[in-house]
Amino acid sequence: MHHNGTQNNDDCKPLGSLTIPHLKDGVLVHVPALHEGWVQTRCYLFYTPPPQQESDGSFLLGAKENWLDTMEFFCQDLEWLLHLEHYRFWSQIVFDQAAMDMVLSFLQDSYPFYMISEFPCDEEMWKMYQNIHRLIFLIINRLATHTESKTDYMTPKLLGELIYNNYIFTIPVLIDLCLIYGQENRQQLMKIINTVFEVQPQYQCDLAKSIGYFTQALLGVGMRLDVPLQSAAEVPTRLKSTKNRLTVETLTDLINHVLDSAISISSLLDIYPPACAAFHQQLFELRIVSFYENTIPELYHKLEVLVNRDTTQELYKKLKTKLEMTRVELLKAFRDMLSSSINDMLVKKDNLSPAEVKAIVDDYVSVLSDCLGDKRFVRDYHKKYPLDQDLDMLAQLCPEMDKLKSDYLLEAALACFDTPPIRKKSERERAAIRPVSPPSQEPEEEAKATKQKVSGVRLDSLITQVKDILPHLGDGFVERCLQYYDYVSDAVVNGVLEGQLPPELQVLDYTLPRIPPEDDGTNEGHGLSLEQEEDDELDKIDYTKSHRGKRKGPYRDLRQMMKDKSHREEFRDLYARLGVVESVDDVYDDEYDDTYDHLDVSVEDEGDLERRPFVVPRVLRQKDDSESSDEEAEVEEDDVDESGPPRDQFVPNPEEIRARAEQRRLARTSHKPKSRDVIGQPKGHGQEKQVTINRSNKTAHKSTRGNHNRRVGAQRKRQQGMVA
Structure with a gap:
């Protein structure tokens, strides 16, 4: 059907009740403005990604020209669709599915803002891409507008039905819009998405259902890396058989998928803040924490093992940067979800009771408390969003907040750091440690002085x-x-x-x-730092005397060490000079007869000092000799028979001592070793006395060895009637 007249809407009727007059077989009829008869048959071209450059920066022969020609026709289709009249535009979108597929083809295959740097470096291709980028956004903006002018408009209810029933906007489409236009057209995109959710409340239900798909995406990556999960029931069955060997290509896809998921969540929460409440209601924050704590480190590990090589350094740096971007986006998403209730409370504070305010604050603290076991996440989150500032703000908003719980939360967060975090110094503290410049310094010198190393x-x-x-x-x-x-x-x-x-x-x-x-001597007079002092102490150590492993001493055991008398030789010369020993060659002779050594019969050498006369001790004297004179004693000594034992001998002969010791040793070794048998004869044949004694000794001394509690356990069993 072709309209051969002009639209007449003098009554300013909305699109849903507007009719357009036209001639059909010479008869003027009125057809609804939103009708499939206004659809024009057209062959559309779809968007395709640009060709990639070779290593030298060139393209395959004809690839660039072919892409530019195709995109030129694609732009013509977009401009034609954009310039259609209001009722024709909506009729083409609603009743011609290919027209909407043409628009969605760009959203599916275009470059998100974080990958725009990978677009080929070609000015002509970039200009073409920018033109397509602009035309698609204009069409999206028109699709989310229910009032274009006083005569071209529709009711918000009709707009909600059209975009929802014909799948013009879906949650994935909204997420793609956030990734492509969220950076450059943020304000206008916020207006578009807010309009979509306002005219059709059912999108809220779709958003709540889509959170489960984000959960599956995160858990699927963890399963692919064999990361243990809290519950296997949380993972779809199709994701559980993931035992394939990981390759560089697979790891690259996983990292790109993780980054895309993280930025998709973060961008949606940033462009449409009410979505934070839906994620928070399902405690998606804890999913992020678990993924951040377990899966992200595993991705770093796989990256180091598979890609950190000399031949793949460029890819390694690129993938590592993407992982770092993923961490930042996950922290931001967690922050937005957690603080959504606090932001709503700040907006509606005047209409909330103290009990409701306290419930919101307690919920905030409770979620943070559940994350304290994940130290990596808490450490990074506290660095980016200090918890002490949040807790101070909450204490001002809700004086009834549990102070003890908040203090514990902060201390637990600080305990996640290996070293105590450095508190930011105030201006006064920074001024105190900043060296004061002389008044005569120039401004440049003063600026350099403030930037102390x-x-x-x-x-x-x-x-x-x-x-x-x-x-x-x-x-x-x-x-x-x-x-x-x-x-x-x-x-x-x-x-x-x-x-x-x-x-x-x-x-x-x-x-x-x-x-x-290097130390150039400039530290003289200022003291050394802790590292310098430690280095100086280490430099003083003589590493040539160090020994690695277990050192073996010169002695096998204590007995061998006690028998070693080599130390005597070290001091023999000293003792000889001091007169303690007579000579080095003075060796004890067992054959020496020391029978009369107790008498003063030594020959006086020249220069000897006068000795005190020898006197026999009173205890050793005999009764007959105690009253005799010295002369009688001398006579008796002359009459003594040299063959017999001396009368006053009290020092035994060493030869006799050794002989008696040898006899005792032979007597000990000749005895039969003591029996320690505890088995004895079979039961009923009687036992020897020694066997019975050995058994008693074994039972009495059982506690001196391992498993000594068996006797106590046996007694306990007997008391309880467990052993007959």
Whole structure:
């Protein structure tokens, strides 16, 4: 049906009740404005991604020209659709499915904002892409508009029915719009999506159902990496058979899928904040925490194992950057979901009772408390969104908040750090540690003086803070960035992630290692840092005397060490000089006769001092000798028979001592060893006395060895009647 007249809507009727007059077989009839008769048959072209460049930057022969020609016809179809009259436009969209498929083809195959850098470097192709990008957004904007003018409009209810029943807008389409237009056309896109949800409330139900698909996407990645899950019932059956070997291509697809899912959730929550309540109602925050804590580290591990090689360094850096973007987007999504109830409370604070405010605050604290076991996530979240600031704000909004619980929450968050987090200093504290410049300094010198170099433990801590978020960066590169940003770690992270580093930092190698500065003597008089003192102490250690492993001593056991008398030789010369020993060759002789050594019969040498006369002790004297004179004693000594034993001998002969000791030893070894038999004869044949004694001794001394509680256990069993 072709209209050969003009639209006449002087009564300003909406599209649903408007009729258009036209001639049919010479008869003027009125046809509804929204009718399939107004559809024009047309062969559409669909959007296709641009061809990729070769390694030298060129394209395959004819690929670029073919794509430009095809997209030129595609743009003509878009412009034709866009310039249709209001009733013809909606009739074409509603009754011609191919027209809507043409529009959706661009949303499905275009570049999201985080991958736009991968578009081929060609000016003609980029201009064509930008033109298509603009035309599609104009068509989307027209599809979400129920009033174009006073004569071209429809009721919001009719718009909601058209876009919902004909699948013009779906939750996946809205997410694609967020990924493609969320950065450049944020405000207008927010208006479009808000209109869609307002004119059709059923989209809220579809949004709640779509959360389950996001959950399956995250759990599916974990199953692909064999990450243990909390419940196997949470994973669809089609995702459970994932034992295939992981390759570089598969890992690349997984990382791209994870990044796309994270940015899709984050962008939807950013463009349409009411969606946060739906995610929060299903506790999707805990899904994010579990994925962040378990799956993300496994992706890093697989990336290091499979891709971190000399031949794939470019791919390694690209994938690692995508993982870091994923972490940032997941933290942002968690933040939006968690704070949605707090934001609503701030808007409706005057209409809420204190009990309702306290319930919202308690819910906020409860979700954070459930995350305390996931230390990686809590550490990163606290760095990006400090918990102490949130808790202080909540304490001001709700004075009835449990102070003990909030303090515990903050302490548990700080405990997730290996080292205590560095608190941001106030201006007064920074001024206290900042060296004061002389008044005569120039402004440039004064600015340089305020930027003092941070070193030692403080610098290491700042580098660690940056590398916790961006672990692929080298320590040296991070240090240079910290110097540029006045040692503010958050500024460095934002500059790297947003690609806003200054030119002097962009030319550096991102994996630049850190080279410690050499000591040029400038630290003299200022003391040494902790690292320098430790290095000095280590330098003093003589590593040549160190021993690795178990050292073997010169002695096999204590007995061998006690028998070693070599130390005597070390002091023999000293004792000889002091007169303690007579000579080095003085060796004890067992054949020496010391019978009369107790008498003073030594020959006085020349120069000997006068000795005291020898006197026999009173105890050793005999009664007959005690009253005799010295002369009688001398006579008796002369009459003594040398063959017999001396009369006053009290020192035994060493030969006799050794002989008696040998006899005792032979007597001991000749005895039969003591029997320790506890088995004895079979039962009923009687037992020897020694066997009975051995059994008693074994039972009495059983506690001195392992398993000594068997006797106690046996007694307990007997008391309870368990053993007959």
